Amino acid sequence: MFSALRPQPWTATAGGLWWRCRALGTVRFSSSPADSDKNGNPEVTGKFRDTILLPTTSFPARLSGKQQLEKELEIQQKCSFTELYLWQRERKTKKEFCLHDGPPYANGDPHVGHSLNKILKDIANRFQMMRGYRVHYVPGWDCHGLPVELKALTDLGEDAQHLSTMEIRQKAKMFAEKAIENQKSAFVRWGVMADWNNCYYTFDKKYEAKQLKVFQQMYDKGYIYQDYKPVFWSPSARTAVAEAELEYNQQHVSRAVYIKFSLSKMPRKLTSLLDGLTPVSLVIWTTQPWSIPLNQAICYMPDSEYSAVKCESTGEHYILAADRVEPIAEALGKEFKVVATFKGINLEGGSFVHPTIPGRELPLLSANHVSMTKGTGLVHTVPAHGIEDYSVASHHHLPVDCLVDEDGCFMEEAGPELNKKDILTDGNETVIKMLSATNSLLKEEEFVHSYPYDWRTKKPVIIRASKQWFVNVADIKAGAQELLKKVKFIPASAANRMLNMLNKRTYWCISRQRSWGVPIPVFYHKETGEPLMNSHSIEHVIKLVEQHGSDVWWELSLEELLPRTVLKQASRNADAIHYTQGQDILDIWFDSGTSWAYVLEGSDQKADLYLEGIDQLGGWFQSSLLTSTATRKKAPYGTVLVHGFAVTEKGNKMSKSVGNVLSPSVVINGGNDETKEKSYGADVLRWWVAEANVFMDVSIGPAVLDLARNDINKLRNTLRFMLGNLRGFKSETDAVSNTEMYVIDQYMLHLLQDYSSKVTDAYKEYDFGKVTRLLLTLVNRELSSFYFSIIRDRLYCEEEKNPKRRSCQTVLAETLDAVVRSFAPILPHLAEEVFQHLPYLKEPVSVFRTGWIKSSSMWKKPGLVEAIEGACAMRDSFLGSIPGKNAVEYDVTIVIEPGLLFELMESLQAEETSSTSQLNELMMCSQTSLMIEVPRDLPSDANIINGSFLINLEGGGISEETAFKVITQLASRERCPRCWKYTASSLLTPCPRCLEVIAEK
Structure with missing residues (x-):
């Protein structure tokens, strides 16, 4: 609040709105002749009601849930939503915007994650289309692989094991087709713009052929090879899985053990140091006891410190990392005495006895992957079941024998005690008993930790060596990383995350042991097992697939798949009868990662934008980049936008098992009980997407959706x-030119130009949350709280065709147009509904077929900013001094010494005292006087507020701070029965302005 004792400085700049609109809930404005009725319509009574120009429109203030649903469906039909994409594709323009759709899995109902993704894409596409770009957007579906196959076979139970490959494929395809139609209808209902009759599907025969063509090119360049090495394996799905298909259970419980391995051969460099000690053992800790029978070595870190310790209670001697002596002693409940300390390199040349296989001696080996932060600093090494272990085995030529089958059970070669036992359950139990029987078990404990699970079956995975097909990422990633540095990431931090992921990756397992997918086009010799695959054999399969689809791999005979002509081209004299076709299919990440080759047009085949969830940094973004880099040394995208996941209002992940999944269909249409599950309509769902900080996880629930609906209702x-x-x-015919407008109207256009520019920039940066914030600020502050409250008197009480009324109507028309276009990409149904109600259009037109915001650079007038902002400074001084009072009950006198500020105020009010000037309109009182000194005849109840206003012009080159006084006193005249301003000579006679208007009527 301002007072004579506390002057308030104000600052104006020539560059836009600086002032802060007060929260004026305690001040009543009555510059219009009424309050409002319960529906928000001005309420005027008495014989002058018919002379007031009250707002009239059939556009409803709000719609009930049912009305909203009916209106959206009506708008979609009337405004030809389904035809919009084809219409814009036929426009003649050289400007093209391509958003390549990452294919969702065709394995279930649409969920809010789909909503988040598809609506974000649609907002981007609609904005670009309105800007005049021809949008290229082809929706697609990922149809192959385990996600679909599992769902298709769920109801069959154990009977599914007896189905042939083709029976499985047929059921999977039928399931995928049904899921696609279900998801597609949902996307259409959300208002997503596309040609829904021409989508891409990874089971389409032409798509499969393109995919195999990319495979062929990568094979010809030497990037694809077969090898026997450990990969992530899902026993529950009986297939290899990619890292991107894992989810980590933070509460997994393992049976961890501390085990001692007796030294059988003392390392040469430790002979003198440990001479004469009783037998010495190496201590290891593992969370996978089942793997002990498969052990091939123990690894140590060469540069780290190790200690030999004596166990005071047993007299035994153990070797472990020096830094781990105290923690391990505490864990075992023992007391250790350090006998000697030495570098790990001194363990070189030593060997130990296998704890469960009598007479088997194994080496101690140096390795750099050994951790000193947990365990004992000595790592039990199983080459067939560990990625780092395999590297050690490759370097030291250790055997990589896998004795675990596809179901995660021990094979017969593991021994009679373990044969056919599940390694994670009874196999684990048996191994622990074997260790105890040989006195090798020091301790067993439950250990809670993060462990990888198959994200489809929700069961643990293992690492298991098997013969698979791989992409040599090591030879591709350097080029991919260089290309990635030229890609724009939103947010920028995602770039480093993806670069780091690539940096750690050396190979990509692309073979899967399933039925539903594109076959790897390889043949194996029946006797030798040698693979046959080359350009000629692959090319022949590609032609067959292009004509008939990938089913031919299982439907045609070997002679048709591998004819003699192909064998001759491959310099093979054998007949097809000597071969059998491979049964592995390609990884679905290879399926989707080659979509650029099929969908993207032009020689460049590059999308302007890829937009997917953060999980795709290790998935589709990466597989697309690797395949594109390998075949043509180009990135398939120019910009990558990464969004978070949809979570509950409490921030929890949505899960069907927990029962907290929110269906977008229920959000739109409501549930069975409307009191618990309200219907919001598609635009509320779209607003939720737009306003959220999508670069993090996005919460959704009734409270969030209610806020979204409230924003839309405002x-x-x-x-x-x-x-x-x-x-x-x-x-x-009625629009007023910019130069002839009221200054306050020109100022509003100035703000509108600034708004249009900022909104456009926000859309360009895909910052849709900023768009909603700018929109709400304009609507709630600049328009509702400021401009509308000022112009009501002009709109309602001036003569209909009065230039000053037409002036603000011109601004309302421009503002309405700009506002509707600015939110149209986000709220397409509401935007089209508004355009159906425009009173000055003979025929309704679609907002989307008439372009983007048509703001004019002529609206940008920094020179008038100082006048309005100076008046607003005085206005806020006045309003702040009358809390709870009606502003129109007062007369205001503004006192300013001669100078620049006074001249600015004179431009708003030429005469000394006025009840109709622009300055008076801004002050919102009954009468305003502009003077250079305080009047001598002030009444005793007058209140004087002191303030100052700083004007900066030409970037601060001209700066002038001027003091002002705002003097308030109760209005001296009677209230006009028509406009309710205190400007009449009596309560029964309208004021001079109103009399003039009435006379004209």
């Missing part, structure tokens, strides 16, 4: 005000 009220006050206005 927006509807603002739109309704503008529509209602444009009745009778025709822009082609």
